[in-house]
Amino acid sequence: MNPNFSIHPNNFNSLMLFGLSLVNYALLYWANILLARHLTIDAFDDFSVATSVIALLSTLATLGLEKYALRQIALCIERENWPRLRGFWVFSLRTILLFSLFLMGLLSVGLEAFLAWQNADLHIAIVIYAGFLPVIALCLFLIEVITVFGAQILSLVLYRFFLPAVFLLLLLSLSDFQIELTAVSAVLCFGTAWCLTLILMIVTARAASPRGLHRIDADLKRKSRWLKKSLPLMISSLMMTMLTNGGTIILEILHPSEAVVGIYAIAMQTTALISLIGTSTNRYYLPMLVVLLERRDQVGIKALQVKRMRLIAAFVGAFLGIIGLWGQEILYLFGATFASGYTALLISAIGAAFCTLFSDSPYYLQFMGRNRLVVGLITLAAIGMIGLSFIFGFLYGASGVAIAYTLPTILLFASLKWLAYRHMRKLFAVNAQA
Numbered sequence: 001m002n003p004n005f006s007i008h009p010n011n012f013n014s015l016m017l018f019g020l021s022l023v024n025y026a027l028l029y030w031a032n033i034l035l036a037r038h039l040t041i042d043a044f045d046d047f048s049v050a051t052s053v054i055a056l057l058s059t060l061a062t063l064g065l066e067k068y069a070l071r072q073i074a075l076c077i078e079r080e081n082w083p084r085l086r087g088f089w090v091f092s093l094r095t096i097l098l099f100s101l102f103l104m105g106l107l108s109v110g111l112e113a114f115l116a117w118q119n120a121d122l123h124i125a126i127v128i129y130a131g132f133l134p135v136i137a138l139c140l141f142l143i144e145v146i147t148v149f150g151a152q153i154l155s156l157v158l159y160r161f162f163l164p165a166v167f168l169l170l171l172l173s174l175s176d177f178q179i180e181l182t183a184v185s186a187v188l189c190f191g192t193a194w195c196l197t198l199i200l201m202i203v204t205a206r207a208a209s210p211r212g213l214h215r216i217d218a219d220l221k222r223k224s225r226w227l228k229k230s231l232p233l234m235i236s237s238l239m240m241t242m243l244t245n246g247g248t249i250i251l252e253i254l255h256p257s258e259a260v261v262g263i264y265a266i267a268m269q270t271t272a273l274i275s276l277i278g279t280s281t282n283r284y285y286l287p288m289l290v291v292l293l294e295r296r297d298q299v300g301i302k303a304l305q306v307k308r309m310r311l312i313a314a315f316v317g318a319f320l321g322i323i324g325l326w327g328q329e330i331l332y333l334f335g336a337t338f339a340s341g342y343t344a345l346l347i348s349a350i351g352a353a354f355c356t357l358f359s360d361s362p363y364y365l366q367f368m369g370r371n372r373l374v375v376g377l378i379t380l381a382a383i384g385m386i387g388l389s390f391i392f393g394f395l396y397g398a399s400g401v402a403i404a405y406t407l408p409t410i411l412l413f414a415s416l417k418w419l420a421y422r423h424m425r426k427l428f429a430v431n432a433q434a
Helices: 011-038 041-061 065-079 082-118 124-130 133-148 152-173 183-208 223-254 259-270 272-295 298-332 336-357 361-367 371-396 398-433
Strands: none
Touching: 011 041, 011 152, 011 259, 011 272, 041 082, 041 124, 041 133, 041 183, 041 223, 041 259, 065 082, 065 133, 065 223, 065 272, 065 361, 082 124, 082 133, 082 223, 124 183, 133 152, 133 183, 152 183, 223 259, 223 361, 223 371, 223 398, 259 272, 259 298, 259 336, 259 398, 272 298, 272 336, 272 361, 298 336, 336 398, 361 371, 361 398, 371 398
């Protein structure tokens, strides 16, 4: 058993999660301020659309194996089933690499053909950034692997600090090499940062893995089962990514090359802090929840959930207070044009708060076999968001798309939390009777 893995959260690690999320947010926010102030509206829209499109594709490229790793690897370590752990590791890396290469080729060829047909090069940054898709997909998988291997803080240091820090440094160094800051050079800087992060993640994953794991023969008998279990997680993650990133793409369709696209992108980037805290705490708490469920430890599960909820609720309350009081001043950092997005920021912040508070609920339900229910609800929410975005986005611009994001998000996560609570109560009742 991995001696670094513990089912008991501590205040120091929780504080580190918050600190790293805050640093990540500050670095990326600084980078976006730099881009918004130095790029034209067209170029900033191009960069925003490129990162949104590749965010959707990277979620698809992992096939859900990175989320399933939180459960599968934690159980293999708990049961000391090293051949199966080795098999899952090998299968996941190969599958993600091959599928991301396929998606990269498909997008590049398809988009290049479309741009040539339209005699346009407006979104060439998407094609350039797509070349880094395999690197991004592998990083997203290794983050979860390193976390479950027990090096939670180190994985977040690489992802939350090293990656954005290198991206920002590369952007700032462009002028030293007399390279113009454009959408293309910006995505090249981001892609280079991902490449350097992947190298360190590979080294870290090997060092943090159980001793002798890479010399064990891989048990690959459950390949189809792993894929079957991971695909629902991929679909739900893809739909969630659509909820958070789809608005930028839809606004580009409705209002091409207009400031409204950048305004909405910045509003969502501003709300990203609370979402980052949610994903970071999930990486920390979910492997513990998996092991406690395996042991049917009712007291431990309740204590874990209470500790997580108190931590997240404190962050959410402080975040909403800051947005309400100083949201307009924060947006003004990007320029006077972006300050008009305060309404969109406030509305989207409410949706992000609900998402963050109850973000563990869909994973719990899926780990307990309620895949169809979770995927169905998240898909309905994403479809609702897309439909409302085209209507409200056309009528009210960035604020309309913010409403289209927030309403389905609140309904979705309130429902998932209630369903998770009801399922856990029934599970405990059955265990008590047994």
